[in-house]
């Protein structure tokens with residue numbers, strides 16, 4: 159304990175860290191607490207230790223006392239010292255956490271801003287991740303190195319977890335039946351904290367159609383000439399050249415139905431004599447995945463496709 163207490167005292171003497179960041183520095187050393195709770199516990203322990211030393215008439219480093227009062231705003235500590243005739247009365251400095259700059263207090267606001275975009279997607283099982291945060295990670299690394307903290311948790315890992323917890327609540331309030339599912343998530347939600355943006359990567363949906371092909375209609379779409387299939391502005395990032403092929407026509411309708419970005423397409427002959435084929439269409443990054451097959455067949459019928467049957471695998 160004394161080793162941890164000594165490190166904590168050194169950190170507090172030299173840096174202002176919020177409870178999340180202070181707790182995270184010791185993140186690998188206890189379980190069942192959030193870093194915020196752990197940080198508060200560390201701060202309280204340091205204060206108790208100082209109190210005991212004062213009662214025992216021992217000397218307490220001035221720098222630590224000064225930091226606790228002026229940076230950590232520990233007013234009880236201030237009056238405790240004044241009762242003993244120790245007058246450390248520097249001004250309280252409005253400081254923000256040296257690692258996160260107060261980021262952990264902003265998470266709710268950031269999520270509220272990003273929520274409408276996330277709600278455009280249909281999913282049940284999901285995971286949340288955070289893109290790398292070079293500036294925050296560098297600041298954190300410097301403190302870890304300085305105090306030999308090899309047992310800390312990383313800010314990125316804490317952020318993913320805390321954002322996950324908060325997002326889960328918000329999604330449930332928005333009436334979404336969701337669950338954290340790292341084994342086979344339907345959606346991987348990646349939050350970019352620095353730019354306050356979010357990317358939602360959804361699992362593709364695969365649709366099998368039984369179709370009577372029209373002889374005059376080409377089956378396959380050509381790759382876009384400008385990007386050769388990679389996706390560019392000209393082709394609307396689909397990678398295909400517009401045309402009357404079955405692939406392009408069906409693909410376009412399915413992107414509209416699902417809000418997907420691109421597709422993969424292949425066919426198999428079921429009955430060569432009658433030109434009956436099975437079309438396999440995989441929609442990449444769909445927004446909608448709960449699709450009513452009967453309604454879909456009806457829509458495609460109106461669009462002029464000769465669909466006999468369709469089935470969806472999610």
Ligand SMILES: [Zn+2]
Nearest residue numbers: 176179255258
């Ligand atoms: Zn912090």
Ligand SMILES: [Zn+2]
Nearest residue numbers: 382385390393
């Ligand atoms: Zn293109």
